[in-house]
Amino acid sequence: MNTTRRKFLLHGTALSAALLLPATRVIAQPRFTQNPFTLGVASGYPQPDSVVLWTRLAPDPLNGGGMPEAGVPVRWEIAADEGFRKLAGSGEFIAGPQLAHAVHVQARGLAPGRPYWYRFRAGEAQSPVGRTRTAPAADDAQTRLRLAVASCQHYEHGFFAAYRDMAEQELDLVLHVGDYIYESSWGKGRVRDHSGSEPYTLADYRNRYAQYRTDAHLQAAHATCPWLVLWDDHEVDNDYARDRSQDLDPVEAFLARRTAAYQAYFEHMPLPPQTWAGGNSMRIYGTHAHGALARLQLLDMRQYRDYHVCPRPSRGAGGNQVNVLECPERVQPQRSMLGAAQEQWLDGALAASPARWNVIAQTTLMAQSDRGNAENRIVYTDGWDGYPVARERLLQSIAARKLANPVVLGGDVHFAAACDLRVNFDDAKSPVVASEFVSTSISSYGPSRARNEALLAKNPHIHFANGMRRGYTRHEVGAKRWEATFRGVQDPADAQSRVYSLAQYVVEDGRPGVVKS
Ligand code: FE
Ligand code: CA
Numbered sequence: 001m002n003t004t005r006r007k008f009l010l011h012g013t014a015l016s017a018a019l020l021l022p023a024t025r026v027i028a029q030p031r032f033t034q035n036p037f038t039l040g041v042a043s044g045y046p047q048p049d050s051v052v053l054w055t056r057l058a059p060d061p062l063n064g065g066g067m068p069e070a071g072v073p074v075r076w077e078i079a080a081d082e083g084f085r086k087l088a089g090s091g092e093f094i095a096g097p098q099l100a101h102a103v104h105v106q107a108r109g110l111a112p113g114r115p116y117w118y119r120f121r122a123g124e125a126q127s128p129v130g131r132t133r134t135a136p137a138a139d140d141a142q143t144r145l146r147l148a149v150a151s152c153q154h155y156e157h158g159f160f161a162a163y164r165d166m167a168e169q170e171l172d173l174v175l176h177v178g179d180y181i182y183e184s185s186w187g188k189g190r191v192r193d194h195s196g197s198e199p200y201t202l203a204d205y206r207n208r209y210a211q212y213r214t215d216a217h218l219q220a221a222h223a224t225c226p227w228l229v230l231w232d233d234h235e236v237d238n239d240y241a242r243d244r245s246q247d248l249d250p251v252e253a254f255l256a257r258r259t260a261a262y263q264a265y266f267e268h269m270p271l272p273p274q275t276w277a278g279g280n281s282m283r284i285y286g287t288h289a290h291g292a293l294a295r296l297q298l299l300d301m302r303q304y305r306d307y308h309v310c311p312r313p314s315r316g317a318g319g320n321q322v323n324v325l326e327c328p329e330r331v332q333p334q335r336s337m338l339g340a341a342q343e344q345w346l347d348g349a350l351a352a353s354p355a356r357w358n359v360i361a362q363t364t365l366m367a368q369s370d371r372g373n374a375e376n377r378i379v380y381t382d383g384w385d386g387y388p389v390a391r392e393r394l395l396q397s398i399a400a401r402k403l404a405n406p407v408v409l410g411g412d413v414h415f416a417a418a419c420d421l422r423v424n425f426d427d428a429k430s431p432v433v434a435s436e437f438v439s440t441s442i443s444s445y446g447p448s449r450a451r452n453e454a455l456l457a458k459n460p461h462i463h464f465a466n467g468m469r470r471g472y473t474r475h476e477v478g479a480k481r482w483e484a485t486f487r488g489v490q491d492p493a494d495a496q497s498r499v500y501s502l503a504q505y506v507v508e509d510g511r512p513g514v515v516k517s
Contacts, residue, residue, distance in 0.1 A: 024069075024096050024097065024098070025069075026072070026073065026094055027068065027070045027071070029123065030072045030073075030122055030123040031123055031124070032059060032122070032123050032124070032125045033059075034060070034066070035059060035125060036057040036059045036067070036101075036122055036125050037055060037057070037125060037127040037128065038058050038059065038061045038210075039055065039056050039058050039061060039213040040055070040127075040128060040130075040218075040219030041053070041054065041055045041118070041119070041120065041127050041128055041129075042054040042055070042222035042223065042227060042269075042270040043118065043130055043132035043222075043225075043226040044227045044228060044229070045226065045228060045270065045271065045272050045288070046132065046133060046134050046135045046173070046226045047134065047135055048110075048112035048113070048134055048135050048136065049109060049111075049112065049134065050107060050108040050109075050110055050134070051078075051106075051110065051116070051132050051133075051134055051226055052104060052105065052106050052226075052270045052272050053076055053103070053105045053118050053120075053130075053132070053270070054102070054103060054104055054105075054269070055103045055120045055127055056100060056102040056103065056210075056268065057074065057095050057122055058210055061207075061211070061213070061214055062195045062196075062207055062210060062211055062214075063207065064203055064206065064207065065100055065101060065206065065210070067101045068097075069097050070097065071094040071095065071096040072094070072095050072101060072122055072123075073093070073094055073122070074092065074093050074094075074095050074103050074120050074121070074122045075090065075091070075092050075120065076090060076092075076103070076105050076118065076120050077118060077119055077120075077121075078090070078107045078110070078116050078117070078118040078132075079116065079117050079118070080111075080116060081117065082117050082131075084117065084119070088107075088109070088110055088111075088116060089107045089108065089109060089110070091105065093105050095122070099263075099266075099267050100206050100264070100267045102267040102268070104270070104271065104272070104273040104276075105273070106273055110134050111134065112135065112136055112137040112140070113133075113134060113136035113137060113143060113291070114134060115131060115133050116131070116132050116133070116134065117129050117130065117131055117132075118130050118132060128219075128223060129223075130222070130223040130224075131223065131225065132225060133172055133173075135288075135289065135290055136293070137291060138289060139291070139292055140291035140292055140293070141292040141356075141479070143290065143291040143292075143293050144476070144477060144478050145172055145173070145290045145293055145294050145357075145475070145476075145477040146169065146170060146171045146474070146475070146476055146477075147171065147172060147173045147175060147474075147475040147477065148166050148169060148171050148173075148174045148175070148472055148473065148474050148475070149174075149175045149176075149177060149409050149411065149439040149472060149473045150162070150163075150166070150174060150175070150176045150177070150411070150439060150442050150472045151176065151177045151178055151179055151232070151363070151439050151441060151442065152178070152412065152414055152440075152441030152442060152443070152444040153179065153181075153212070153218070153441065153442035153444065154179075154187075154443050154444040154445070155182065155192060155194060155211065155212055155443070156182075156185055156187075156190040156192055156193055156194055157187060157190065157191070157441075157444050157445050157492065158191055158442075158443030158444075158470055158489070158492030158493065159191060159192075159443070159492060159493065159494065159497070160215050160217040160221075160442060160495070161217065161470075161491075161494065161496065161499055162442045162443070162470060162471050162472050162489050162499060163215075163218050163220060164217040164220065164221075164495070165472075165487060165489075165499035166221045166224075166472055166474075166487075167220035167223070167224045169474060171225045171474075172225060172226075173225060173226055173227070173228065173290070174221060174225060174226075174227045174228070175227070175229075175230075175296070175361055175409065176227060176228070176229045177230050177232070177361065177362070177363045177409065177412070178232025178234075178235065178363040178411060178412060179232050179233070179234040179235070179411070179412065179444065180209075180212065180229070180234075180235055180265075181208050181209055181212050181234060181235060182194075182234045182444070183198050183208070183234055183236065183237055183238065183261075184234075191492070191493050195207065195211050196208065199261070200257050201257075202260040202263060202264060204260075205260050205261050205263075206264045206267065206268075208264075209264050209265070209267070209268040210268070213268060217495065228288055228296065228298060228361070229271065229284070230284060230298055230300065230301075230361065230363055231284065231302060231363075232301070232302060232363040232364070232411075233382075235261055236258050236261040236262070236302070237257070238318060239308070239317070239318035239319040240254070240302065240317075241302070241305050241306070241307045242302070242305055243255050243258070245257070245316070245317065246315070246317060246318040247316040247317075248316040248317050258280065259279075259280040262280075262281075263276070265282075266282065271284070282303075283300075284298070284300050284303075285297075285300040285338075285342055285345070286298050287353075288361075289355070292354065292355060292356065293355065293356055293357060293477065293478075293479065294355050294357040294358075294359055294477060295349075295353045295355035295357070295358055295359065297346055297349050297358070297359065297361060298361045299338060299342070299346070299360065299361060299362040299363070301337055301338065301362055301364065304336070304339025304341070304342055305337050305339065305387070306334075306335045306336055306387070309322070309329040309330045309332075309335070309381055310322045310327040310329060310330070310381060319381050319382020319383070319386065320380070320382070321371060321378050321379065321380055321381070322378065322379060322381055323372070323376050323377065324377045324378075325377070327381070330379075330381070330388060331388055331389055332389070333389045335386075335387050335389060335390060336387065336390050337384065337387040337391070338390070343390070343393070343394075347397055350397065350398065350401065350403055353403070353404075355404065356404055356405060356479060356509070357404070357405045357477055358404055358405060358406045359406075359407050360394075360406065360407070360408045360409070360434075361409050361410075362408065362409070362410050363410055363411060363412050364382075364384065364411065364412035364413060364438075365383055365410055365412065365413045365436075365438050366384050366391060366410060366419075366436055367419035367420075367425070367459065367461055367462055368384075368385060368388070368425035368426075368459065368461070369383070369385060369455060369459055369462065370455075370458045370459055371451075371455065371458075372458065373454075373458075383413075392423060392424075395421055395422070395423045395434065396423050398434055399431070399433040405482070405509060405510070405512070406421075406433065406435070406512065407434065407435050407437065407482060408421060408435070408436040409436075409437055409439075410436070410437075410438050410439070411438060411439045411440075412438075413438060413447075413467075414440060414467055415438070415440050415446050415447055415465050415466055415467030416438060416439060416440040416464070416465070416467070416471065416473065416486040416488075416502065417437070417438035417462055417464060417465045417466075418436070418437055418438075418462075418463050418464040418484065418505040418514040418516075419435075419436040419437075419438070419461055419462045419463065420434075420435065420436070420461045420463065420512070420514060421433060421434040421435065421436050421461070421512075425461055428460070431512075432512045432513040433512055435482070435507045435513055437475070438473075439471075439473040439486075440466065440469060440470060440471050440472070440486070440488070441470055441471075442470060442472060443470050444470075446467030446468065446469075448467070448468075449467075449468055452465040452466060452467050452468075463514055463516070464486075464503055464505060466486065466502055466503070468488075469488030469489060469490075469502055470489040470492045471486065471487040471488040471489050471499065471502070472487055473485065473486055473487065474487055480508070480509045481506055481507070481508055481509065482506060482507040483505075483506050483517070484505050484506070484507075484514075485501050485503075485504045486501065486502040486503050486504070487499055487500070487501060487502065488500060488501075488502040503516070504516075505517060
């Protein structure tokens with residue numbers, strides 16, 4: 001059966017750029033000889049009345065997906081009960097080759113703050129059932145928030161026991177703050193291998209995302225509650241900055257690579273359908289509200305940032321460690337991590353927030369982290385320490401507007417941390433203006449105990465740092481108290497490893513700063 005573009009629009013819950021492409025042949029009654037739901041199901045970006053539902057048809061996930069060059073109708077259903085007797089919505093989405101037969105549907109007309117179950121069908125094939133949850137009503141001040149924050153999941157470095165544990169928690173939301181895939185291989189003692197070499201093309205990135213997504217524990221975590229996602233560098237290329245790659249590739253070539261990587265990211269994440277608009281940029285920053293309790297400002301720290309300062313010639317443009325005295329460019333006031341437009345947007349979003357807890361959801365460690373010894377000060381240029389004046393602007397603005405209960409969440413550094421954030425980290429009298437919790441890596445190798453101890457010794461505002469364990473952070477938020485529990489994986493080489501609580505820190509309402517509990 002041939003379907004016109006008009007039919008696409010009739011069925012289109014997703015008005016994406018794919019629909020603007022020439023009409024594709026549609027196979028009305030597809031027959032699958034292999035399960036097309038090998039990548040599981042996911043949901044994301046819950047609103048009080050809607051949630052995004054995701055899947056991708058890929059009977060041969062590691063080799064381009066294995067789907068024909070044609071559209072395939074996918075029926076979706078969302079219900080108020082696990083047995084799908086109380087259907088709350090359903091429809092048909094034409095999954096097409098332009099977006100790797102991914103499905104992004106915004107299910108609307110839902111009730112706030114409650115669980116829903118969803119599933120997909122293509123031909124005779126039925127997907128697993130996913131559970132999701134709508135956001136509480138905007139004025140709901142009684143609600144609580146149970147949130148897990150994940151980052152850095154190198155597939156080769158360890159199994160995803162952390163996700164197995166996460167899927168067993170009763171969570172409202174998972175926030176992934178980047179390094180969802182790794183483009184390259186490094187380190188010794190890998191527990192499993194990437195399929196294929198470093199990705200450069202759209203086909204390469206699709207295969208890489210698909211491989212990560214075949215992991216059963218990752219699928220379980222996606223199927224248990226809605227996610228919000230931020231990318232960091234490895235979704236494209238280690239330590240890239242805007243249009244500049246680690247190896248200083250020609251800008252045109254790197255932008256083509258970045259565009260492919262961004263598209264594959266969209267195709268594999270439960271992002272709102274309108275996120276994909278074609279072109280070589282993609283807006284992922286925005287605000288997420290959880291009732292009147294919390295607002296999360298979701299930041300993109302790669303796409304708009306200024307280039308790294310003081311790069312080593314041997315390592316192209318990538319992040320680097322520098323002695324601060326030898327790199328005065330670091331403190332140029334115009335340098336920006338977010339770019340001018342996003343900085344301005346963030347300032348407005350914070351000014352307008354009536355929430356009790358104001359979360360800055362970003363991708364790395366915000367606290368100043370001096371990695372030097374007694375004689376020198378050494379910092380990484382890829383993190384906020386490479387953009388210290390921009391960090392000061394942000395913390396200063398939080399302080400000046402007396403933002404209610406600011407909490408910064410991040411990852412990237414492969415260790416768990418709890419920190420106090422000051423406008424001036426070198427002045428013990430500079431007031432603490434925000435609290436910070438950093439999640440350790442899900443599986444990527446972390447620093448040694450000695451390195452964490454040295455970090456703690458030189459940075460008194462960092463109260464806790466543990467890179468010995470892979471894992472994630474579970475946050476339980478009520479009106480009076482924010483409780484962060486660092487979960488650690490005992491043995492990353494064992495998918496069934498025990499996962500346990502390493503430490504717990506709290507923030508009390510109205511009192512910025514982390515306290516051990
Ligand atoms: Fe990482
Ligand atoms: Ca990173």
